[in-house]
Amino acid sequence: MIYRESGDYSTTYAQDSQTFPIRFDRYRFYAVVFVAYCIIPFIINDYWASAIFVPFLIYAIAAIGLNILTGFCGQVSLGTGGFMAVGGYSVYKLMTSFPDVNIAIHVLLAGLITAGVGILFGLPSLRIKGFYLAVATLAAQFFLVWLFNRVPWFYNYSASGMINSPERTIFGYIVTGPSTEAWAKYLICLVFLTLCAVLARNMTRGTLGRKWMAIRDMDIAAEIIGVDPLKAKLSAFAISSFFIGIAGALFFAVYLGAAEAGDSFGITKSFLVLFMIIIGGLGSIFGSFAGAAFMVLMPVLLKNVLVGQLGWATDLAAHLEFVIVGALIIIFLIMEPHGLAQLWRLAKEKLRLWPFPH
Amino acid sequence: MKDTIDSYVTADGRTIGGVMMEMKNITLRFGGVVAIKDISFDIREGEIRAIIGPNGAGKSSMLNVISGFYHPQEGEVWFRGERRPTMKPHNVARQGIARTFQNIALFNGMSVLDNVMTGRLTQMKTGIIAQSLWYGRAQKEEFQNREIVEKIIDFLEIQHIRKTPVGRLPYGLKKRVELARALAAEPKLLLLDEPMAGMNVEEKEDMSRFILDANDEFGTTIALIEHDMGVVMDLSDRVVVMDYGKKIGDGTPEEVRNNQAVIDAYLGVAHD
Ligand SMILES: Nc1ncnc2c1ncn2[C@@H]1O[C@H](COP(=O)(O)OP(=O)(O)OP(=O)(O)O)[C@@H](O)[C@H]1O
Ligand SMILES: [Mg+2]
Numbered sequence: 001m002i003y004r005e006s007g008d009y010s011t012t013y014a015q016d017s018q019t020f021p022i023r024f025d026r027y028r029f030y031a032v033v034f035v036a037y038c039i040i041p042f043i044i045n046d047y048w049a050s051a052i053f054v055p056f057l058i059y060a061i062a063a064i065g066l067n068i069l070t071g072f073c074g075q076v077s078l079g080t081g082g083f084m085a086v087g088g089y090s091v092y093k094l095m096t097s098f099p100d101v102n103i104a105i106h107v108l109l110a111g112l113i114t115a116g117v118g119i120l121f122g123l124p125s126l127r128i129k130g131f132y133l134a135v136a137t138l139a140a141q142f143f144l145v146w147l148f149n150r151v152p153w154f155y156n157y158s159a160s161g162m163i164n165s166p167e168r169t170i171f172g173y174i175v176t177g178p179s180t181e182a183w184a185k186y187l188i189c190l191v192f193l194t195l196c197a198v199l200a201r202n203m204t205r206g207t208l209g210r211k212w213m214a215i216r217d218m219d220i221a222a223e224i225i226g227v228d229p230l231k232a233k234l235s236a237f238a239i240s241s242f243f244i245g246i247a248g249a250l251f252f253a254v255y256l257g258a259a260e261a262g263d264s265f266g267i268t269k270s271f272l273v274l275f276m277i278i279i280g281g282l283g284s285i286f287g288s289f290a291g292a293a294f295m296v297l298m299p300v301l302l303k304n305v306l307v308g309q310l311g312w313a314t315d316l317a318a319h320l321e322f323v324i325v326g327a328l329i330i331i332f333l334i335m336e337p338h339g340l341a342q343l344w345r346l347a348k349e350k351l352r353l354w355p356f357p358h
Numbered sequence: 359m360k361d362t363i364d365s366y367v368t369a370d371g372r373t374i375g376g377v378m379m380e381m382k383n384i385t386l387r388f389g390g391v392v393a394i395k396d397i398s399f400d401i402r403e404g405e406i407r408a409i410i411g412p413n414g415a416g417k418s419s420m421l422n423v424i425s426g427f428y429h430p431q432e433g434e435v436w437f438r439g440e441r442r443p444t445m446k447p448h449n450v451a452r453q454g455i456a457r458t459f460q461n462i463a464l465f466n467g468m469s470v471l472d473n474v475m476t477g478r479l480t481q482m483k484t485g486i487i488a489q490s491l492w493y494g495r496a497q498k499e500e501f502q503n504r505e506i507v508e509k510i511i512d513f514l515e516i517q518h519i520r521k522t523p524v525g526r527l528p529y530g531l532k533k534r535v536e537l538a539r540a541l542a543a544e545p546k547l548l549l550l551d552e553p554m555a556g557m558n559v560e561e562k563e564d565m566s567r568f569i570l571d572a573n574d575e576f577g578t579t580i581a582l583i584e585h586d587m588g589v590v591m592d593l594s595d596r597v598v599v600m601d602y603g604k605k606i607g608d609g610t611p612e613e614v615r616n617n618q619a620v621i622d623a624y625l626g627v628a629h630d
Contacts, residue, residue: 202489206496206497206500207489210479217464218465221459222465224457225456225543226448226451227479
């Protein structure tokens with residue numbers, strides 16, 4: 001038996017409410033953190049950073065954000081791209097207006113600004129639900145992209161209409177702009193992801209998380225136990241948008257370097273992040289990671305195997321990707337709404353009993 | 359008449375206090391339908407008050423008025439000596455009124471433990487910042503409330519299903535978890551809408567015992583709707599009888615049982 005739960009008894013509430021109550025899981029988690037912080041930064045190169053690690057880290061932040069709103073609080077949103085745009089354009093305006101302030105503070109402020117915008121667009125959720133709310137957030141998506149394209153103040157009246165990330169440093173190391181090194185891009189995103197994941201985990205493990213889930217599962221009963229639906233929904237919109245804003249800020253400033261609202265933060269981004277949480281697992285922080293990893297890795301893998309090894313045409317491989325994602329979405333929505341996270345739990349349960357299935 | 363004195367002691371030795379909740383001339387209409395028609399009654403501190411009546415009499419509507427889901431067109435609600443303004447359900451909850459529903463209303467995606475923990479929400483005060491840091495105030499508050507919740511879970515004998523998602527539980531246990539969630543709030547007034555509907559004899563006995571014990575041990579005032587007359591006679595101190603939105607009887611189980619209007623309503627004597 002490699003994987004065991006027996007022998008680990010919770011004798012206090014603290015042990016019982018741990019993130020990883022099983023010792024084996026805890027050690028594996030420490031191992032992952034160690035590799036992420038102490039090994040990868042030293043071996044990462046430009047290809048791995050820009051093709052896999054940096055997008056994965058940033059999308060994981062966005063997925064955590066959307067999962068709080070949709071997975072935990074039950075409010076469907078198709079506005080993720082628009083909220084990422086708010087983060088991206090906020091950080092751009094902050095970076096260019098206050099060049100002396102540290103970029104990390106700008107990223108956090110961009111998150112806060114996005115949280116404010118999120119609250120504003122969350123207001124309709126007090127009246128409308130489900131499909132109609134999804135349509136309202138879709139309207140937010142289009143409105144925000146239109147706004148950033150239309151009002152030149154947002155892109156500092158640049159002739160191209162694009163925003164370009166200026167060079168900024170943390171502890172003397174360049175973290176934004178064209179001459180940023182791979183490890184620096186990776187590390188700044190990793191630090192923000194760690195921060196967001198810890199905050200999200202803490203907020204979902206206690207009172208706030210239970211309020212959100214109560215609203216998600218049955219809003220009438222939630223009210224009767226004293227949940228103010230207004231506060232619960234708006235706090236979910238605010239916190240979700242905070243994370244998505246941070247993701248948008250990093251996406252522009254660290255990953256893309258140059259962005260244009262429609263291209264970089266269009267409706268496809270909204271769907272991409274939504275697919276991540278559906279495939280990864282609604283209402284699970286771990287699922288947000290799994291979904292982001294899956295959606296970032298799969299196209300790269302398909303491209304390498306099908307185009308690189310088997311010599312398929314690029315567009316054919318891209319089409320196959322759509323087919324696979326579409327099929328998976330349907331399968332997960334119908335058969336396993338808790339996504340990869342649940343499959344992982346089930347696999348662990350099987351493994352725990354192995355090799356004696358009874 | 360008992361209404362004129364401040365408190366009295368029941369036959370089984372429990373002390374019933376003064377008036378806790380008073381409904382004055384409540385009228386509730388849905389379009390043309392009059393669900394409640396000019397009804398007044400009170401609930402005293404520490405008592406078990408039953409509301410009975412045939413289907414569609416307006417019993418659930420009355421509980422919904424008390425818990426703030428329905429707002430009556432006429433009448434006043436008085437709680438602990440003050441007239442209550444029109445209030446949203448979540449504010450009613452904060453005043454110390456908890457309830458269960460006729461059709462179970464649990465949070466199916468959450469475990470039994472989490473469901474019962476939600477009952478403590480009105481008591482948990484840490485803000486978003488403290489919660490996002492977790493260690494410190496949020497954790498301390500969580501554990502303090504967890505302790506209370508574990509006592510309720512022991513009390514209702516549902517320790518073994520603590521970690522089970524409620525969606526997987528059988529009907530009888532769901533009803534019990536819903537009672538646990540309501541009790542976890544340590545309410546001053548507990549409203550139970552048909553807590554024993556659809557249960558077998560054994561389950562009903564368990565549930566009756568829990569209701570009596572809750573009233574006895576925690577001193578919770580209880581208003582309950584129930585169709586099973588045997589249960590009503592056993593549990594309640596006083597009974598309100600409703601029929602077609604009107605109050606047709608009010609008194610001890612004994613008095614109500616001998617009330618001619620009540621007998622007629624239950625035997626289906628034609629209405630004029
Ligand atoms: N939300 C509503 N909208 C319209 N009519 C309603 C509503 N709620 C209740 N009613 C009506 O009010 C009347 C009383 O209903 P209520 O549910 O209070 O009865 P009840 O005494 O609880 O019956 P039961 O024993 O079947 O639960 C019924 O005629 C019902 O149709
Ligand atoms: Mg009813």
